[in-house]
Amino acid sequence: MNDTSRTYDVVVIGAGPVGENVADRTKAAGLSTVIVESELLGGECSYWACEPSKALLRPVLARADARRVPGLKQAVGGPLDVAAVFAHRDDIVNHWHDDDQVEWLNSVSVDIVRGHGRLDGPRQVVVSTPDGGTVRLTARHVVAVCTGSGPALPDLPRLDEVRHWTSRDVTSADAVPGRLVVVGGGVVAVEMATAWNALGAEVTMLVRDGLLTRMEPFAGELVADALREAGVDMRFGTTVTAVARDDGPDGEVAVTLADGERLVADEILFAIGRAPRTDDIGLETIGLTPGDWLKVDDTCRSTAVEDGWLYAVGDVNHRVLMTHQGKYQARIAGAVIAARVKGEPVDEARWGTHVTTADSVAVPQVVFTDPEVAAVGLSAREAERAGHRVRVVDRDFGSVAGAVQYAEGFRGMARMVVDLDRGTVVGVTFVGPGVAELLHSATIAVISEVPVERLWHAVPAFPTISEVWLRLMEAYRG
Ligand SMILES: Cc1cc2nc3c(=O)[nH]c(=O)nc-3n(C[C@H](O)[C@H](O)[C@H](O)COP(=O)(O)OP(=O)(O)OC[C@H]3O[C@@H](n4cnc5c(N)ncnc54)[C@H](O)[C@@H]3O)c2cc1C
Ligand SMILES: NC(=O)c1ccc[n+]([C@@H]2O[C@H](COP(=O)([O-])OP(=O)(O)OC[C@H]3O[C@@H](n4cnc5c(N)ncnc54)[C@H](O)[C@@H]3O)[C@@H](O)[C@H]2O)c1
Numbered sequence: 001m002n003d004t005s006r007t008y009d010v011v012v013i014g015a016g017p018v019g020e021n022v023a024d025r026t027k028a029a030g031l032s033t034v035i036v037e038s039e040l041l042g043g044e045c046s047y048w049a050c051e052p053s054k055a056l057l058r059p060v061l062a063r064a065d066a067r068r069v070p071g072l073k074q075a076v077g078g079p080l081d082v083a084a085v086f087a088h089r090d091d092i093v094n095h096w097h098d099d100d101q102v103e104w105l106n107s108v109s110v111d112i113v114r115g116h117g118r119l120d121g122p123r124q125v126v127v128s129t130p131d132g133g134t135v136r137l138t139a140r141h142v143v144a145v146c147t148g149s150g151p152a153l154p155d156l157p158r159l160d161e162v163r164h165w166t167s168r169d170v171t172s173a174d175a176v177p178g179r180l181v182v183v184g185g186g187v188v189a190v191e192m193a194t195a196w197n198a199l200g201a202e203v204t205m206l207v208r209d210g211l212l213t214r215m216e217p218f219a220g221e222l223v224a225d226a227l228r229e230a231g232v233d234m235r236f237g238t239t240v241t242a243v244a245r246d247d248g249p250d251g252e253v254a255v256t257l258a259d260g261e262r263l264v265a266d267e268i269l270f271a272i273g274r275a276p277r278t279d280d281i282g283l284e285t286i287g288l289t290p291g292d293w294l295k296v297d298d299t300c301r302s303t304a305v306e307d308g309w310l311y312a313v314g315d316v317n318h319r320v321l322m323t324h325q326g327k328y329q330a331r332i333a334g335a336v337i338a339a340r341v342k343g344e345p346v347d348e349a350r351w352g353t354h355v356t357t358a359d360s361v362a363v364p365q366v367v368f369t370d371p372e373v374a375a376v377g378l379s380a381r382e383a384e385r386a387g388h389r390v391r392v393v394d395r396d397f398g399s400v401a402g403a404v405q406y407a408e409g410f411r412g413m414a415r416m417v418v419d420l421d422r423g424t425v426v427g428v429t430f431v432g433p434g435v436a437e438l439l440h441s442a443t444i445a446v447i448s449e450v451p452v453e454r455l456w457h458a459v460p461a462f463p464t465i466s467e468v469w470l471r472l473m474e475a476y477r478g
Helices: 017-028 043-048 050-066 082-092 099-107 167-172 187-199 217-229 323-342 380-385 401-406 436-448 465-477
Strands: 004-013 033-037 111-114 116-119 124-128 134-145 149-151 179-183 202-207 233-236 240-244 253-257 262-265 267-270 274-276 310-312 365-367 372-377 390-396 413-419 424-432
Touching: 004 017, 004 116, 017 033, 017 043, 017 099, 017 134, 017 323, 043 050, 043 167, 050 082, 050 167, 050 187, 099 111, 116 134, 134 323, 167 187, 167 267, 179 187, 179 262, 187 202, 187 217, 187 365, 217 233, 217 372, 217 413, 217 424, 253 267, 372 436, 380 390, 380 413, 380 424, 390 465, 401 465, 413 465, 424 436, 436 465
Parallel strands: 004 033, 004 134, 033 111, 134 310, 179 202, 179 267, 202 233
Antiparallel strands: 116 124, 124 134, 149 274, 240 253, 253 262, 365 372, 372 424, 390 413, 413 424
16 A cells, blocks of 8 residues: 655546547646556557457458459358457457557656546545555646546446446457347447447347437438348337346346337347546536536636636547547647646637637548448538538449449448538538548548639549549539
């Protein structure tokens, strides 16, 4: 047991991708920085979210692509090598060890304290360490809360007594259940239904509201068609009212639906969104409510405490729950914290150095299903709701030369949303095989606010799938 007190310029709670990047930036700016982590440095993304899920999906999508290439498809007709897929996933997550991350943070001179951090009044953090001791950390300037999010669960009777999967289990399991029920219609649900169906599980999706409902409607429709064709049992408009394992924890799970129907399965995954990890971080000691998301302004500074010493970055502020966007916030928060501490000018203008403008204008997202979905900016519905006068251009791009070369029977849909008053693109969605790598072109178009008339001069190479841009431009110009 070891009780100590230390003082730093900046104390970061939570060493996920976001906290690590805040710490890296504040330290690089010359501020002494300590980071507190209760589990693995690298956070949810590295061990139980982005990285393992994409490792499970990569062979599935590569096989699906290969099966559409004449001359190759005969060679990839068989099942996946499940043990090899799991072994690859385990390598990608470094076998749930964080030595690489420790090495990196040591190399940039960020101090690490392992344990559970709790606020204890303004600028004070008390860490309960694994050996039963406490470390009191005082921040001269800033505490940055980067504690991320955990899975949300439905309010079902005695759910805590029934073994079930959350995002952690579905990304780290090393056996394929015979029957898997997936509850939810968001990104985790569609990606994991895609992966586990291909790995050999009999998958039933129980979708309450529709698939990928925050995106253009055709995205969810095309993904639903493909999942159905792949053999997933898709049920829409259904709600789970009870789950039970009557034969004990190892018995099958019985799932009761609102209409009284009963399904049985081996595992059930709840993928119904996220909850903030703020229930036990001492928010009550600074007048905030445990379990709430932490509201921040565009510089990631809390709007709820005085003196500007509290920042909340990444999932925990509920602006955008994605790693790349959280890391963007971290780069900006690191810079603005340093500027404020040093009394340097703060650039808070739209697209300024110290504001996260892209969070509300151009968030890119790829959903790694077959077909992939890649979207950035506003959907047509969001643009109209935001008061833009828009023109929506839709193109089926299965016949562009690059798509024909890429895959036999390529199915692809694209939508471009143009702000008619400004003549710029405010949103783009692509659905099709291999579209993930197209997305950054659209992000640059939206961020740069390039006039569509100038994009007409951006010539896509022949024969690439990027020729979808030419089709969108032709359709827009008429
Ligand atoms: C299945 C799944 C797949 C995903 N795939 C993608 C994807 O492909 N692309 C993408 O961009 N996003 C993806 N996401 C979202 C992504 O995982 C999150 O947006 C990202 O992890 C957020 O990073 P963060 O640092 O804010 O939080 P986290 O990664 O959750 O890290 C928070 C860290 O804080 C630590 N912590 C919490 N409380 C305390 C405390 N009191 N004291 C000390 N430490 C604490 C935690 O242990 C954790 O290490 C996925 C999410 C899920 C669930
Ligand atoms: N590739 C990626 O970028 C990627 C992959 C996975 C996750 N993520 C991020 O992680 C976050 C979490 O993903 P998620 O899929 O859990 O959340 P989500 O918010 O994307 O989707 C939640 C889904 O659950 C449904 N739902 C909510 N409450 C329900 C209930 N009680 N019963 C039945 N259905 C219910 C919603 O209608 C929705 O379809 C998202 O913000 C997502 O962006 C990103």
